[in-house]
Amino acid sequence: MRAELGLSERRVCRVRGQRRSTQSKIPTTPEDEAALSADIIALALQYGRYGYRRITALLREASWRVSKKRVWQREGLKVPQKQPKKGRLRCNAGSCIRG
Numbered sequence: 001m002r003a004e005l006g007l008s009e010r011r012v013c014r015v016r017g018q019r020r021s022t023q024s025k026i027p028t029t030p031e032d033e034a035a036l037s038a039d040i041i042a043l044a045l046q047y048g049r050y051g052y053r054r055i056t057a058l059l060r061e062a063s064w065r066v067s068k069k070r071v072w073q074r075e076g077l078k079v080p081q082k083q084p085k086k087g088r089l090r091c092n093a094g095s096c097i098r099g
Contacts, residue, residue: 009023033074036059036064036066036070036074037074039059039062039064040055040059040071040074043055043058043059052068052071052072053068055071056068056071059071
């Protein structure tokens with residue numbers, strides 16, 4: 001697009017709404033990404049309520065060099081929310097109404 005219109009990189013990136021750093025760096029994926037994803041999923045299935053921080057700690061114990069951000073972005077592990085307890089509302093008449 002730059003060559004066709006004769007515009008600067010800065011102006012083209014501003015018009016397209018993207019950062020200039022995306023133009024100079026080619027994204028690469030690590031070679032061990034498939035094995036890491038498989039280990040993350042296996043640990044998440046084994047320990048259902050563990051989030052990305054605990055899974056990262058387990059991976060580090062298993063000699064993986066991994067950050068919390070990498071685990072969270074790849075698999076999006078979050079601890080499921082606990083269901084709220086059902087409260088009860090009491091009336092003056094002594095009857096019980098579930099709220």
